[in-house]
Amino acid sequence: MDQNTERFIYADDFCVTSQESMFESVKANLTSALYELLLYYERNHLHGNPAKTQVCSFQLRNRDTNRPLNVKWSGTPLENCTNPVYLGVTQDRTLSLKEHIKNTKLKVRSPNNILWKLTNFKWGATAHTLRCTALALCYSSGEYACPVWERSTHAKKLDPALNNTCRLIPGGLKPTNLNNLHLLTGIAPADVRLEVASRVEFSQKLPVTNATSSMNVNPQPNV
Structure with missing residues (x-):
């Protein structure tokens, strides 16, 4: 090449x-x-x-x-x-990832509708079921490839969609304080989850050091 x-x-x-x-x-x-x-x-x-x-x-x-x-x-x-798409990430001319975040927000809205329908059932729609469904459908779509776009200036535009997801789990109203919603559901705010995911991805790319260099791998018994 x-x-x-x-x-x-x-x-x-x-x-x-x-x-x-x-x-x-x-x-x-x-x-x-x-x-x-x-x-x-x-x-x-x-x-x-x-x-x-x-x-x-x-x-x-x-x-x-x-x-x-x-x-x-x-x-x-x-x-x-x-706006080419590579590995599911929509690129743009300035690499601001604005289009990708816009498309991701639309992807979260669809599973949000499914979650909203589950809240209308009197059976099976427990808080645990709704939380698992939200994490599996809504948050997984919203956090896909987040280490790539987490620091974009447009990342905050995704927060309203994920906040609606969090609001559906306990059945909270729009005036409900977001901090209380995250405490009730046990789900961290969107910006915190994105930052943690980015740090985990970054830590996996770091070179592995020889942790046994300062350890006695085969210690001899005391005589």
């Missing part, structure tokens, strides 16, 4: 990136990388699909907002996508 590019792969999702100060340089780097990828496919009897391949530019120059990257793969022009 070209030294001017970086590649990321997870399962069948493959991403090639290039960072330059000029659009022409990025176009040349991506074209070269895709050509090498095509040769690899041919040697291994694989087939690329340019129709499902998208290209996007990330930059802060407003005058180039709608400027496309004219990249071709195997003679086929690639689609310029404003």
